Amino acid sequence: MGEDVGRLRVAVVGTGLIGGSILLRLHEAGVRVTGWDPDPATRAEGRRRGIDFPDELGDAVRDRDVVFLGGPLPSLPETLLTVAGLTGDRCIVTDVGSTKEAVAGFAAAHGLTGRFVPGHPMAGTERAGLTAAQAGLFTDAAWVLCPSADGLVPFRTLVGLVVDVLGAHVVPMSPQVHDRVVALSSHVPHLLAGGLAGAAADSTVRDAVVRLAAGSFRDGTRVATTPARRTAAMLLSNRDQVLRQLAEVRAALDALAEAVRDDDLPTLVAHYERAGAVRPAGSGREQPVHRVFDLDADPAGELAFVRSVGESGGHLTGCAVARGTVTYTGLRPA
Structure with missing residues (x-):
């Protein structure tokens, strides 16, 4: 260190x-x-x-x-x-x-x-x-x-x-971008997990569902076992963004349901091909980031730069202060 x-x-x-x-x-x-x-x-x-x-x-x-x-x-x-x-x-x-x-x-x-x-x-x-x-x-x-x-x-x-x-x-x-991002990446998945697990719990074939649950069910409901008060506090603290992003997810689910109802194979295939292109961070190509700022310069440029790294899907790997400057290193999507 x-x-x-x-x-x-x-x-x-x-x-x-x-x-x-x-x-x-x-x-x-x-x-x-x-x-x-x-x-x-x-x-x-x-x-x-x-x-x-x-x-x-x-x-x-x-x-x-x-x-x-x-x-x-x-x-x-x-x-x-x-x-x-x-x-x-x-x-x-x-x-x-x-x-x-x-x-x-x-x-x-x-x-x-x-x-x-x-x-x-x-x-x-x-x-x-x-x-x-x-x-x-x-x-x-x-x-x-x-x-x-x-x-x-x-x-x-x-x-x-x-x-x-x-x-x-x-x-x-920025705090605003963070809350928008985590609403879709973390908070809405907690809602979906709670919905799926809740539907199974209320089902007349509950025990059979649990017995035959495959990896998709286990992965999809994992966070439903998070302490309930912790989940509730998280969802309520980001209420506006959670509801906004949930509406987007519901629209996507409605479109999928309509494709299933209409026996629309091309639409289903196209959706899952597009969805399958989404990968966790770090799985794609990344390029190095290196920027130097004077410590006595206007902080607006430094703030805009560091936020741009994170908000574009990148991250910082280091920060060094020496001889009146600060140097940032990191990685961001190519």
């Missing part, structure tokens, strides 16, 4: 699956890290693992350089405000919530955009809690960061920490 990143003092507040996995990886990498969770049993589990887990939130975040905020989505704004009041102005704060526009707006309204960078690691499992956490959960995963123009300094530090220590790919985006 980079020398500066290695010297960082970090805290993780809210140590469920995501926060706990961040905590375990930082601890494994030798970073000076403390954890805090409102649940006494979770704090005890953290201590059992040899990690510093104070009982008081203030003791966990005091004198930290970076604080990661986990916990339930509805609690993040208030947690952000509390942690900001307990830490110095130079302390960088980021979160791991699955929607970004609301918390970014909250930070702006409270004058925190210069030190708060909204974040969303795109990794997880259906399990919850520190006991489900995995130190390697973020290896090669996408990690969205949503810097503002006055938040580029903390953003640069977080790029180094996320890439060099947590092993993820940084995908910069």
Whole structure:
């Protein structure tokens, strides 16, 4: 890891699956890290693992350089405000919530955009809690960061920490684009999984469905086993985009149903050929990205560049500050 990143003092507040996995990886990498969770049993589990887990939130975040905020989505704004009041102005704060526009707006309204960078690691499992956490959960995963123009300094530090220590790919985006993207890539799939699993649960042939369920059913319903409150909070926090993208998916399903009803083989084949061309990130050709910016230049150009990398399907692989400049490296679709 980079020398500066290695010297960082970090805290993780809210140590469920995501926060706990961040905590375990930082601890494994030798970073000076403390954890805090409102649940006494979770704090005890953290201590059992040899990690510093104070009982008081203030003791966990005091004198930290970076604080990661986990916990339930509805609690993040208030947690952000509390942690900001307990830490110095130079302390960088980021979160791991699955929607970004609301918390970014909250930070702006409270004058925190210069030190708060909204974040969303795109990794997880259906399990919850520190006991489900995995130190390697973020290896090669996408990690969205949503810097503002006055938040580029903390953003640069977080790029180094996320890439060099947590092993993820940084995908910069605006909060608005992030919420639109995850509505279709993550949130609507949770709705579809819940619909499919719910239909099976209510079916008169439920037991036979479960007995004969093939890979397509298992894959299509996997996220339906995510803790229900976590799923509900995620969907409601991105309500407008979820409903907008769901309407697009419903239109596509209606077109498929019509083709089946009309015995329209060419339309079905054409649809699935087009759908089959969609591949996960990293499967296509990529080209390297390399850009240098003066640190005293107008931040608008730097912000537009980093957002363009993520919003075009690319990611950053590094960020280095030296001799009055910042250099970004990364990959984007050819």
